[in-house]
Amino acid sequence: MSATMxxxxxxxxxxxxxxxxxQLFARAQMLIPGGVNSPVRxxxxxxxxxxxxxxxxxxxxxxxxxxxxxxxxxSWGPMIMGHNHPAIREAVVKAAERGLSYGAPTAAEVRLAxxxxxxxxxxxxxxxxxxxxxxxxxxxxxxxxxxxxxKIIKFAGCYHGHTDSMLVKAGSGAMTMAEPDSLxxxxxxxQDTLVCxxxxxxxxxxxxxxxDVACVIVxxxxxxxxxxLPTVDFLAGLRTLCDQYGALLVFDEVITGFRLAPGGAxxxxxxxxxxxxxxxxxxxxxxVGAYGxxxxxxxxxxxxxxxxxxxxxxxxxxxxxxxxxxxxxxQDGAVYLQLKSLAGRLAEGLSTVCxxxxxxxxxxxxxxxxxxxxxxxxxxDYDDVRQADTSLYxxxxxxxxxxxxxxxxxxxEAMFISAAHTDDDIDQTLERAELVVSRIMKEGK
Numbered sequence: 001m002s003a004t005m006x007x008x009x010x011x012x013x014x015x016x017x018x019x020x021x022x023q024l025f026a027r028a029q030m031l032i033p034g035g036v037n038s039p040v041r042x043x044x045x046x047x048x049x050x051x052x053x054x055x056x057x058x059x060x061x062x063x064x065x066x067x068x069x070x071x072x073x074x075s076w077g078p079m080i081m082g083h084n085h086p087a088i089r090e091a092v093v094k095a096a097e098r099g100l101s102y103g104a105p106t107a108a109e110v111r112l113a114x115x116x117x118x119x120x121x122x123x124x125x126x127x128x129x130x131x132x133x134x135x136x137x138x139x140x141x142x143x144x145x146x147x148x149x150x151k152i153i154k155f156a157g158c159y160h161g162h163t164d165s166m167l168v169k170a171g172s173g174a175m176t177m178a179e180p181d182s183l184x185x186x187x188x189x190x191q192d193t194l195v196c197x198x199x200x201x202x203x204x205x206x207x208x209x210x211x212d213v214a215c216v217i218v219x220x221x222x223x224x225x226x227x228x229l230p231t232v233d234f235l236a237g238l239r240t241l242c243d244q245y246g247a248l249l250v251f252d253e254v255i256t257g258f259r260l261a262p263g264g265a266x267x268x269x270x271x272x273x274x275x276x277x278x279x280x281x282x283x284x285x286x287x288v289g290a291y292g293x294x295x296x297x298x299x300x301x302x303x304x305x306x307x308x309x310x311x312x313x314x315x316x317x318x319x320x321x322x323x324x325x326x327x328x329x330x331q332d333g334a335v336y337l338q339l340k341s342l343a344g345r346l347a348e349g350l351s352t353v354c355x356x357x358x359x360x361x362x363x364x365x366x367x368x369x370x371x372x373x374x375x376x377x378x379x380x381d382y383d384d385v386r387q388a389d390t391s392l393y394x395x396x397x398x399x400x401x402x403x404x405x406x407x408x409x410x411x412x413e414a415m416f417i418s419a420a421h422t423d424d425d426i427d428q429t430l431e432r433a434e435l436v437v438s439r440i441m442k443e444g445k
Contacts, residue, residue: 020064021052045410046394048401056083058420061406069406070425074416076408077223077255078281080339080368081329082420088284088325095321101313108324109315115327116282116290119262122272126292127301128315132254132279133161135289136217138301138309139275140165143215143248145307146297153207153216153247155198157225157382157412160217160252160277164189198222198381199230201237208245215248215275216241220265223255223414225385227364227371235271242274248297254279254289255414258326260367262333268367284322287313335419339368342426343417346370349430357437368417372396385412395440403432 029035036042036050043050054064059082061071071083081088095108113126129135140152140163152165160166167182168190194211196203204216216238222228242249251273253264258281260268266276275293282290292298302308329335347365350372354361362373373379374396375389393411400407405428407415 021049024052024064025049040408040410040413043409045390046397048398050409051401051406058082058084059418059422059425067404069401069404070421070429071406072415072417072429073406073408073413074418075280075285077259077414077416078279078283078285078326079416079418079420080259080281080335081284081326082418085284085326085329085420087329088322091321091325092286092318095318098317100318101316103312106315106317106320108317108320112282112315112320112323112327113290115324115331116278116292119258119327119331120276120292121263121266122274122294123266123276123292124295125298126290127298127309128320129289129291129309130287130311130313130316131161131289132252132277133163133289134311135254135277135279135291136160136166136252137163138307139250139277139291139293140215140217141309142291142297142300142307143250143275145300145305147214147246147248149212149214149247151192151194151211151213153194153196153204153213155218155222155382156195157198157228157385158217158219158222158252159224160219161254165193166217168193168195197383198228199234200381201234201241204238205241208241208247213245213247215250217250217252219252219254220256220269220271221260221366221369223369225382225412226373226379226388227366227369227414228379228381228385229364229366230269231380235265235269239271239273248274250275250277252277254281255369257281258330259369259416261336262330282323282327283319284326286316286319286322288316288319288323336367338419339417342421342423343368343370345423346415346417346426346429349426350433353430353434353437357434357441359437359441370415370417371413372415373411392440396436399436399439400432403436405429405432 025035034042041050051063053061055062060068062068109128116126117123164185167185194207239249251265253276257264257278277291279289299305300307347363347370351363360375362376362379364371364379373388374392376387379385388411390411397407
């Protein structure tokens with residue numbers, strides 16, 4: 001979930017009866033900063049109050065007030081098979097019956113590592129961790145150790161978790177020494193991170209020529225500023241430039257890993273990364289992550305080498321059981337045609353709804369990821385998407401929520417399709433979107 005784009009003008013609050021949610025949110029605000037444990041959940045970018053979810057099943061989530069919603073958040077991406085899939089649930093229950101945590105090696109973590117390595121090109125070894133943020137932290141430390149260099153290149157609008165060196169954004173230029181994007185981040189740490197525009201190879205080349213860069217880290221599909229697709233030559237160009245200047249190429253596949261294809265972005269785009277990071281997507285939504293890559297690099301990780309990283313819960317038996325169940329379901333690739341078909345139909349339908357209503361919108365779609373930007377006609381980089389009308393998205397979000405469709409509470413997040421979504425879900429969503437867009441246009445946006 002992006003830390004860089006959570007602002008937006010508030011929309012009208014929903015008229016739904018949310019007394020139980022309101023009471024619980026009031027309690028939460030007394031005990032938890034902002035009443036939530038992750039900022040985007042607070043609905044600040046869209047107005048109103050957050051949903052408190054009681055349960056989820058298939059393509060639906062159910063709040064504590066008894067309302068059901070067609071869900072396109074999907075726990076921010078990992079629910080590729082849908083919520084509460086029987087095989088994944090059964091694996092978790094069986095694992096829980098054997099104990100919750102051991103802090104010791106298990107057969108399950110070896111099996112999960114086997115699946116990750118066998119399904120992903122150029123991943124010879126992996127280290128399991130507890131989140132995508134932790135995976136990125138480990139991968140960056142490893143890249144610095146392997147190259148003997150300090151500086152990192154990232155791209156404006158790409159989110160790589162909340163480790164200090166990644167909480168930065170671009171300044172006024174296309175490339176800049178980064179400034180912290182959060183209080184508490186030391187300037188000295190942020191200044192080792194260089195920021196470029198997504199899809200701009202010329203600036204990456206300049207920075208690599210002028211600095212000793214350990215690695216270039218990128219979301220192969222930028223999915224934390226909405227969904228921004230790489231241009232045809234961008235990822236392959238990064239590979240060429242990293243080879244030319246001796247930097248490592250790191251794919252942050254917290255979103256794209258196992259979602260674009262069984263082998264993630266490396267397989268989908270036919271571009272090899274040196275290191276790859278994963279998050280909860282390798283655990284069917286459970287708290288887990290991993291970083292992996294070529295053997296010669298990964299063997300620097302302790303205890304094989306001198307790059308220290310540890311965690312009592314790394315390879316937790318519950319999370320690994322869920323991950324094994326999900327990856328085994330995805331391994332043969334059969335589900336991806338279904339996901340692509342559903343997402344493509346939804347994206348095309350949303351484009352048609354907006355066009356026929358006279359509402360300017362740009363809908364991006366790749367496989368089972370999509371995003372609708374309002375009031376812009378192109379989404380190539382961070383500068384483009386910042387021009388999107390966040391107040392209009394906030395209104396659209398709230399009206400769709402009233403129509404029992406749960407979208408991300410921020411313009412700058414993705415919509416996720418799961419294998420549990422049906423043609424009927426897509427039909428209902430498009431019918432409701434047509435009603436909402438018509439109402440927005442009648443009200444003058």
